[in-house]
Every structure is written in structure tokens, then in C-alpha cells.
Amino acid sequence: MTEGISGPGAASGAGAAPEESHNVVLTRAPALAPLLARGALLSPTKRPRPDAPYPRTRLVLPAVRADAGRLAAYERICGFDADGALPATYPHVLGFAPTMRLMSERAFPLPVLGLVHTSIEVTRRAAMPADRPYEIAVHVAGLAPHRRGTEATVVTEARADGEPVWESRSTYLARHRVGPSAGAREQGDDRSEPEALAEREERTEREDRPEAEEREALPVAAEWRLAGDLGRRYGAASGDRNPIHLTAATARLFGFPRAIAHGMWTAARCVAAHGMPEAGRVTVRFRAPVFLPGTVAYGASGDRFELRGGDRLHLEGETSPLE
Incomplete structure (x- = not known):
């Protein structure tokens, strides 16, 4: 893949990445299969913690058009009307490949395997016609401690003619032990990673269930x-x-x-x-x-x-x- 790197001043206006970040302009969307494979292979090497360094790269796709066939399939399966505008959640799909590229990098401190999407906030400033190109950019906004591990915030932006029209902020949780004995597993735990993930998932559901039942x-x-x-x-x-x-x-x-x-x-x-x-x-x-x-x-x-x-x-x- 051919890339051009521009300086940090290339992003300006609302939703711009932090000053210390730098733009990497992609000529096309990355292929997802190799990214998923790389993320899976690197996951066992990651040691997540809230103060870990993370990539300051802002990946930019300068002129992305929605594929008409895929958009129609998305609208059908999600229940959106085909009204000539992108559904409110669709730019997240356009930004998924560069997001996976960021998260599958060795420099991204959270493992892709077992990563839990915990929330998303979407801001749409105007209708987005489906037949026009958009600049899509993604960057990691930061890491934060969570009571069950470490959470990363990933921002996806869409611009039309240089103006921000859409933004999402997604949080992703890497579960691990917190406190003085932090670690992916307890000492002496020789279970496989899938077994450990399953146990953590079951424990999380048990913890959340009373809250859900009371609401x-x-x-x-x-x-x-x-x-x-x-x-x-x-x-x-x-x-x-x-x-x-x-x-x-x-x-x-x-x-x-x-x-x-x-x-x-x-x-x-x-x-x-x-x-x-x-x-x-x-x-x-x-x-x-x-x-x-x-x-x-x-x-x-x-x-x-x-x-x-x-x-x-x-x-x-x-x-x-x-x-």
C-alpha cells in the first residue's frame, strides 16, 4: 500500500486529532483479512495498561464513496430507509478498515482478541448524501482506566469539502486484572486463552445482571x-x-x-x-x-x-x- 505522510497541521477545525499526532494518507482502504490475522497473532504479546503508549497516527482516506450494493444490503439488514442519504451509523462502516489497521499495529497496546466494544457516540451535523465522496479519518484519542481493565477511545471523522459533517467516539475495553497484581490471568492459571475469555465474559455478565434487572x-x-x-x-x-x-x-x-x-x-x-x-x-x-x-x-x-x-x-x- 502506498501512503503519503503529511504534518500534524493538516488536520484543522472541529474534531481534529491532537497536536502530537501526524497524518498518514492512504490511497485505498486496507484489506481487512490480513489486519484481523495480524491483530490476532499480536494479541498474546500485548500487555494493556492505562498509561501505555499508543499510536499518535491519524489515518486518512481522502475520497471515500459508499459502494451502492453494500449500502443497499446494509440498509436492508439494519432496517434503514433507502432515501439517498447515508444512515447515521454508516460512516462507522466506512472507517472500519482504517480503524482495524490502527488497532492491529504493534504499537496499539490493547489486544484485538477479546476486545469489547462498550459504547459509541455518533454526532451528525448534516444529512450525508450517499452519492458524494467523504474524507474519512480515524485516530486513537487516548486510554483510560476501567474497573475491569483498560479502555481505548477511537475517533472516526467524516468531512465533506473540508467541513466536518459526522463524528463517532467508540470505547473499546481490554479486560485484565487491575490493582497491584494486574495481569491478563491470575498466577498459575494455565487455561487456554479462549477458556479464560469465556470465564471473564461470564463473570462480567453476572456482575452486570443485577443492574440490568433493577432498571x-x-x-x-x-x-x-x-x-x-x-x-x-x-x-x-x-x-x-x-x-x-x-x-x-x-x-x-x-x-x-x-x-x-x-x-x-x-x-x-x-x-x-x-x-x-x-x-x-x-x-x-x-x-x-x-x-x-x-x-x-x-x-x-x-x-x-x-x-x-x-x-x-x-x-x-x-x-x-x-x-
Whole structure:
């Protein structure tokens, strides 16, 4: 891949990367399969901690156009109207490949394997016609301590004619022991990495369950039956073919009993059902995975929405207009 590197002053205006970052301009979107493989191979070497150094690179794709076929497939599977504009969550898809490039680098301190997407905040400043090019840029905004490990914030930006029109801030959690004896596993734990991940996932769900059960459920607006191939269909539309979403067999390799729905599919499906202001913001917090196949209930009230499976809260969010 051919790249051009420009100075840090090339990014200006709202949403610009920190001063110490530098732009790397890509001539095309990186291929995802090699990035996923590299991220998986490097994961065992990572030692995440909140004060670890992280890449200051801002990756830029200068003129990205949505592929009409993939966009149509995305709209169908997520429930968006085909109205000639990009769905509010779609620029995240356009930025997924450069995001994976950043996160699969040796310099990125969190392991790709086991990384949990915990939240996303999307800000849309104007409608985004689907037939025009956009500059897409991604950078790591920083690391922060979390009660279960270390969390990274990754920012994706979209610009049209040099003006910012869309931005997302995603948080990703690498779970590890915190405190004086911090480490990926307890001393003497000789389990495989998938077994350790599965145990941590089960423990996290147990910890979150009381909080979800105590929260009053929103009125149910719809019930959705999710097919077992949902992960494969969304992966084809979005490019995110993480094995945990594809089949039960591939998910079991990473400690999950069945395939789980993409978090960004659950977010997009809820945003499509709920709607958001043309110039507005939507915040989504992911609480628990959705196993496939399955049935979930979409609830909404005012600016708030959620996704539940029985007593388990999978996702909650809210929208607001820009001030």
C-alpha cells in the first residue's frame, strides 16, 4: 500500500486529532483479512495498561464513496430507509478498515482478541448524501482506566469539502486484572486463552445482571427474531467478519457458546427504528452480547431506547438534537 505522510497541521477545525499526532494518507482502504490475522497473532504479546503508549497516527482516506450494493444490503439488514442519504451509523462502516489497521499495529497496546466494544457516540451535523465522496479519518484519542481493565477511545471523522459533517467516539475495553497484581490471568492459571475469555465474559455478565434487572424496562415497541446467519449477512454488508459473529463453531474458538450479533448491528437496528435528528447525536452503551439465533425486544420512550432479551439488558441509548 502506498501512503503519503503529511504534518500534524493538516488536520484543522472541529474534531481534529491532537497536536502530537501526524497524518498518514492512504490511497485505498486496507484489506481487512490480513489486519484481523495480524491483530490476532499480536494479541498474546500485548500487555494493556492505562498509561501505555499508543499510536499518535491519524489515518486518512481522502475520497471515500459508499459502494451502492453494500449500502443497499446494509440498509436492508439494519432496517434503514433507502432515501439517498447515508444512515447515521454508516460512516462507522466506512472507517472500519482504517480503524482495524490502527488497532492491529504493534504499537496499539490493547489486544484485538477479546476486545469489547462498550459504547459509541455518533454526532451528525448534516444529512450525508450517499452519492458524494467523504474524507474519512480515524485516530486513537487516548486510554483510560476501567474497573475491569483498560479502555481505548477511537475517533472516526467524516468531512465533506473540508467541513466536518459526522463524528463517532467508540470505547473499546481490554479486560485484565487491575490493582497491584494486574495481569491478563491470575498466577498459575494455565487455561487456554479462549477458556479464560469465556470465564471473564461470564463473570462480567453476572456482575452486570443485577443492574440490568433493577432498571425499569422501557415500553416494548417491537420484537425481533434474529436468524442464525445474521452475523454472516451483516458481515458481508459491513466488512466486519470477526469469527465470533459468523458461526457457533468459530465463536467457540473464542469462548462463546454460540455466535453473537455484531454490536454495531444492534446499534444500527435500534437507531433505524428510533430515528434521530438530522443534526443530532445518538449515544449507545453495549451491556451484554446477543446470541444467535434469538429473540430480542426493542423498547423506546421519548429520546431513550433499549434492547432486551428477557431480563437481560443488551443495549441502551438516547438521542438528542445538536445545540
